[in-house]
Amino acid sequence: MIDHYTESILIFTCINIVLAISLYLPVSAGLLSLGQGGFMAIGAYLSAYMTTNYGWPFEVALVAGGLAAGFIGLIVGIPALRIKGVYLIIMTMGFGEIVRVFFLNFEPTGSASGLGGIPHYTTLPVAAFVAALFLFLCFQIRGSRIGRAIQAVREDELAAEVVGINLTRIKVGVFGLGAFTAGVGGGLYAHYAMFIEPAQFGFHRSAEIFIMVVLGGMGNFLGATLGAIAVTVLPELLRGLQEWRMTFFGTLLVIMMIVRPWGLIGAQR
Amino acid sequence: MLMQQILNGVMLGSTYALIALGYTLVFGVLHLVHLAHGEVFMIGAFVGLQVVLWSGGGSLLAIVAASVAAAVIGMLIYLLTIRPILARKGHFLAPMISTIGIGIVLQEVATRTFGAEQVGFPNRLEATAWHIGPVTVTSVQLIILSVSLGLMAALHIFVTRSRMGMAMRAAAESSVISHTLGIRTDRIILLTFAIASALGGAAGVLVGLSFNAITPYMGVDMGIKGLAAMLLGGLGNIYGAMIGGMVIGVVEVISVAYLASSYRDAFAFIVIIAVLAIRPRGIFGSTHHVEG
Numbered sequence: 368m369i370d371h372y373t374e375s376i377l378i379f380t381c382i383n384i385v386l387a388i389s390l391y392l393p394v395s396a397g398l399l400s401l402g403q404g405g406f407m408a409i410g411a412y413l414s415a416y417m418t419t420n421y422g423w424p425f426e427v428a429l430v431a432g433g434l435a436a437g438f439i440g441l442i443v444g445i446p447a448l449r450i451k452g453v454y455l456i457i458m459t460m461g462f463g464e465i466v467r468v469f470f471l472n473f474e475p476t477g478s479a480s481g482l483g484g485i486p487h488y489t490t491l492p493v494a495a496f497v498a499a500l501f502l503f504l505c506f507q508i509r510g511s512r513i514g515r516a517i518q519a520v521r522e523d524e525l526a527a528e529v530v531g532i533n534l535t536r537i538k539v540g541v542f543g544l545g546a547f548t549a550g551v552g553g554g555l556y557a558h559y560a561m562f563i564e565p566a567q568f569g570f571h572r573s574a575e576i577f578i579m580v581v582l583g584g585m586g587n588f589l590g591a592t593l594g595a596i597a598v599t600v601l602p603e604l605l606r607g608l609q610e611w612r613m614t615f616f617g618t619l620l621v622i623m624m625i626v627r628p629w630g631l632i633g634a635q636r
Numbered sequence: 637m638l639m640q641q642i643l644n645g646v647m648l649g650s651t652y653a654l655i656a657l658g659y660t661l662v663f664g665v666l667h668l669v670h671l672a673h674g675e676v677f678m679i680g681a682f683v684g685l686q687v688v689l690w691s692g693g694g695s696l697l698a699i700v701a702a703s704v705a706a707a708v709i710g711m712l713i714y715l716l717t718i719r720p721i722l723a724r725k726g727h728f729l730a731p732m733i734s735t736i737g738i739g740i741v742l743q744e745v746a747t748r749t750f751g752a753e754q755v756g757f758p759n760r761l762e763a764t765a766w767h768i769g770p771v772t773v774t775s776v777q778l779i780i781l782s783v784s785l786g787l788m789a790a791l792h793i794f795v796t797r798s799r800m801g802m803a804m805r806a807a808a809e810s811s812v813i814s815h816t817l818g819i820r821t822d823r824i825i826l827l828t829f830a831i832a833s834a835l836g837g838a839a840g841v842l843v844g845l846s847f848n849a850i851t852p853y854m855g856v857d858m859g860i861k862g863l864a865a866m867l868l869g870g871l872g873n874i875y876g877a878m879i880g881g882m883v884i885g886v887v888e889v890i891s892v893a894y895l896a897s898s899y900r901d902a903f904a905f906i907v908i909i910a911v912l913a914i915r916p917r918g919i920f921g922s923t924h925h926v927e928g
Contacts, residue, residue: 399729446913453669453732453871457863458912461905464860468902570856574736581733614744620737625720628730 374491380599381494382555387579387595388501389548391588394580396541397521398447402459403549403576405466408568409436410550411557412476415485418558425488425558429497433551440546444539463573470565481564482557489559497555501548505588517541549576571613578616582623584630594630640771641893642886647777649885650784651846654839655862656869656877657791658832664808664872665828666722668731672713672739673836674859679742680706680837681850682750685757695757695779695845702837710833711826713738719822739855746852756848780842787838788878791831795874804828808872857901864908870918880919883907 369377390403414432417423423431443462447455476482508514519527520537528534557563575598583594602612623630655677662670683705684698691697717734765774795801806814807824815821843858844850865884869876884904891903911918 446909450912452729454867454912456669456732457867458909460860461864461908464857465902465905468899472899570860571740574740577733577736610748611744614741617737617740617744620740621717621734624730624734624737625717625724628721628724628727 376599376603378489378491378494378559380596381491381498382489382552382559383576383579383595383599384498384592385501385548385552385555386576387583387591388505388588389545389552390576390580391505391585391591392545392548393542394585395521395588396517396538397524398444398538398542399452399456400459400542400545401456401570401573401577402443402461402463402466403545404568404570404572405459405463406436406440406546406549407553407556407572407576408466408470408565409439409553411553411563411568412470412482413550414554415482415557415563416476418488419482419485425486425493429551429554429558432554433547436550436553437543437547440549441539441543443546444542447542448535448538460570460573463568463570467565467569470568477564479565481562483562485557485561485563487558487561489555494555494559497551501551502588502592509588513537575616578620581620582630586629590630637770637893639769641889643771643773643777645886645889646882647781647846647885648889649865649882650781650788651839651842651881652858652861652865652885653878653881654784654787654835654842655858656865656881657788657874658836658839659862659866660869660872660874660877661804661828661832661835663866664874665804665811665825666718666731667872668718668735669863670713670735670832671732671859672735672742673710673832674855674857674862675739675742675746676706676709676713676833676855677836677840677843677858677862678850678852678855679709679746679840680833681840681844681854682746682852683837684841685755685844685850688757695841698757699783699838699841702841703834704837706837706840707830707834709742710829710836713833714826714829743852743855750852752852754849754851756850757844776845780846783838784842787835791835791874794831800824800827861904864904866918867908868911868918873918876918 386403386407389406390400393400410429410432412432413435414428417428417431418425443459446458450458470476471479508517516527516532516537519530519532520534524534553568560567579594579598580591581594582597583592584590598616602609602615605615655673658673658677659670662668662673680702684702687693687701688695688698713735717738718731721731721734765772793801795805803814803819803824804827806817806819807821807828811821814824839858840850843854861884862881865880866877867880868883869878869880884907887907888900888903892900895903
C-alpha cells in the first residue's frame, strides 16, 4: 500500500501534530512554554518503562504517561499564575532542563545510555487516531464556554477576571492539559523510535515544538497543525536539506518574524 | 574545605555573571530576552580556541579575539534579525522568537564548522598552583577571577562615568525620552549589543579554560544559567546580574560538594523556581520591567 518511508513520515507528522497541540493549548491562553520537551520526556519514559518492563497494554501506558506529565504540568502551572511573558519562558526552559538532567541521572531508566528495547506499538493508524482525537478536542474546546474563556484570558486577563472567569482554573488547567498532550506525544514517540535517551528531549526538542506553533500561527490550532506538517515534511521534500534542517528552520523562523509574525494562518492582532 | 568550595563557586559564578550581564544589558535597552546570547558565548569560546591554536598565543590573546568576534556577531544579530522586526512593530515576543531562530542557526553552523566533539584548550596555561592556608589557587583560576572581576569593574566605570554609558542607561530608562534628548538610541542599542556580546565572548574563553572543554552545545547550558543569574538579580539590573551569577556559582559548587554531584545542572533551576515562586521580580528587581 504505502512504503516504509512514506509511512514513517506520516507517523512523525501525526506525532508532531500532537506535540504542536501540546504547546498550542497553553499558548492559546497566553502562556508560552519552552519546556514541552520536558513533559514529552516524562510521558515517553514512563510509558516506555511500563510497556517494556511490566508488559502494560500500550493504551494504558500511553494514558499513564500523559497523566504523569499532566500532573507535573499542574504543579509547574501554579507558579505560572504569578509570572508571565519572559519570566514564564525562562522558567519553563529551566523546567525542561531539570527534567533532562533528572533522566540523565535516573538509573532505572538507563540514565545517560538511554532506554532501549521498547516494543514497536506506534503504528500509523494508532498515531493518526491519537492526533485526530486531540484535533477533535481542540475543535470542541474552541467552540465551548471554556474555549471562549481561554480566549478572553489571552486577550485581557484583567477584563476576563472582571467578567467572572476563574483565571486560576483556566490557566493551570490549560497548562496541565498541554503537558498531558505532550506526555502522550512522548509516549507515541518512544514506541515508534524504540529507543529513547535524555538528549532527545532537550532544549532542541522544545524549540522545535515552539517553531511548529509559531510558524503555523499562534492563535489557531489548525495553524499549529500546519506548522507541524511543515516542520516534518519540508526537510523530506527538499533533499540535501537534511544536513542543515535546523539552520533552515532557524532562518525560516527569523524571516517569519520579520515578514509575517502572526504565522502562516491566523489573524494579525 | 568550605572556603575552597566558596572560592571555586565565586570563580564559576564570575563567568556566569559575565554571561548574565550580556542578557541584562540587552534586556535593559530593548526589553528583549536575547536567547541567542548563549550561542554568541559559545562562538566566542571557539574563536578564542582557534586563535590560540593558530598563533600559539596565551589566554589573554584568546580573550581579546573572542570578545571582538563575539561583538561583531552580536551586532550582526541585532542588525539582521532584531532591528527589522522592531521597525515593523510586530508581536512583543517576535524579536525574542527571532533570536531563538538565529541561536539554532549559530549552533548548527558551529557544529558543522568545528565538529560536534568536545575540545579543550592546550594545557600550556596550567602550570602553577599556590596554597594559601586551607585554600588552593591555580593560575588558571586567578586569570578567570581577575579577568571577570576586571571586566565587571570596567563595565561599572563605563556605565557610571562615561557619556556613552550614561546614554545607555538613559536609553534603558526610556528610549523615547532619551531619543528626544538627542541620544541616538539606535547607535546606543548597537553599542549595547557589542558590549554584551564581547562580555559573552570573554566568558566563553574563561569557561573553556575552567572546564577545559568546549562544545557547540554548551551555549544552551551556560545560556540557561546566565538567564537564571539575570532572573535572580532582576531583569535589566546590572549589579543584580553580577550578584546573581555569583550566587548561582556558589550554590552549584556547594551542592556538588555536599549533595549530589550528578544533579549539578539542576540546582541552579531549582533556585530559580524557588525565587520565581517567592519573589518573581528577582532579588533586586523593580516592577517596571515586568511585562517584558
